[in-house]
Amino acid sequence: MTQKVSAGTRERLLAAAERLLLTERYDDVSVRGICAAAGANPAAVHYHFGSKEALVAALLEDRLGALWADRLAEVTADPRPVHRIVDAVLEPFTELTADPLGRLHLRLLAQCVLGRQVGPWQQQWFRIDSWSGLLPGIGEKESGRRWMLAFDLIITRFGGAAVDDRPVTPRAVATLRDFVVAGLTAPTGETDD
Known part of the structure; x- marks a missing residue:
């Protein structure tokens, strides 16, 4: 029974945070406000997620x-x-821009990721280390830097x-x-440091 209540509280916190963050600026949404909107104990965000940043990362994931x-x-x-x-x-970004709720999620993603206000990421494709080995002939550190720039550009645009x-537009x-492919595959004259 406690696990059901706990899972229910976690989902209520995610739903409340989503409602608030889709209509207000990240900095204007407080942990206390999320808990109140979810009808949860004021310490529930810290219990279930550890921080506002971790809650937002979980929401986006x-x-x-x-x-x-x-x-x-x-x-x-x-x-x-x-x-x-x-x-x-790119395909999911394009799909999200065609949907009103998707656009709100993109706005939240851009606000939080570009502002470096979320984390830690749990899912594989949200962590930059998952991308580091995907560029042939380019070292992991340089690959990570290139993917980070590519994601900044993509998220900024969408x-x-x-x-x-x-x-x-198409x-x-x-x-x-x-442009992203050219940047990711450009030759490098530097050693990976």
């Missing part, structure tokens, strides 16, 4: 993780060209469109794809 998990598992199972991996990353409620997505 819960709501968005499934969009990428299968696609990325498929394209990274065997060595694939980098453009296939980038396509698997998150900005979500904030402004404007579509991302041509803009194609240009973004080409």
